[in-house]
Amino acid sequence: MSLSDVDRQLLQRCLDREPRAWQDFVDRFVGLVVHVVNRTAMGRGLSMDEAIRDDLVAEVFLVFVRHDLAVLRRFRRQCSLATYLTIVARRVVVRRLMANQSAANTHLSSPSSNGATVTGATVNGSSNGHAHPCQINGELQRIENAEEVQHLMMRLDPREASVVRMYHLEGKSYQEISQAVGLNENSIGPMLHRARAKMSDQ
Incomplete structure (x- = not known):
């Protein structure tokens, strides 16, 4: 899917720092980012409370604006803006979950641990709930x-x-x-x- 005229104009407004452009951008794509956060966590057998989900969503948007909107400036406009943002958002969330799961695995290695909760994200006890770091690194590579x-x-x-x-x-x-x-x-x-x-x- 190619870049739509609506998203092209919105993107340019953001890059030009026009008034209300960023608010319009957030309004348009916050639902997409929330969906990415939920699906990425669910795919790893993790359940999150609302505070942690909001924190991850905020982190994604922070990445979007970091270094003078560097992520948006790198967009080559060869696909839809939603596709590009989905890729970036998933990368951010995977990296955070990788760090969380590393902490969870350390906690689970303790003899007294019956389960693990990492900054509000609960790790499913089944084998499918634990994403090996190599698997996560592979996902980052495959979407690069x-x-x-x-x-x-x-x-x-x-x-x-x-x-x-x-x-x-x-x-x-x-x-x-x-x-x-x-x-x-x-x-x-x-x-x-x-x-x-x-x-x-x-």
Whole structure:
């Protein structure tokens, strides 16, 4: 999806520091950021209270404005603004949750620990609730070049493009993708491999 005229104008207003531009930006995208925070935490088996969720949302917007809106200035406008902000927001939240889970794992290693609550985020006791740091680093890497992914996806058939989008841009797990597209979970990896091969063809 390309950058809409509405978002292009809003982005430029923010970069030009026009009055009320930032407030309009927040009003437009706060729901998106809240959704990203909720989905990212839920995908890692974490439950948050309202205060922690608000803190994460505030941290995302702080990243947006840091260093004279550097994140917004780096946007190359080759995809929708919402897609770009989703990628940035998920990266911020994953980094915070990675730090929280590191603290949680330390707490869980204590013999007296029956569960863990990290700054208001409770870690699910199941094995699916603990994201290994390498898995989180992998997610950060896979979304780093998301605008290129959007462009290269035009080489794929609709089902392949859908799987690539869900994995690389939406951060979904193989299980979530298999449920969404009606494929066996074991077939998602090979499909992603084939899609990457198509996308790398010159």
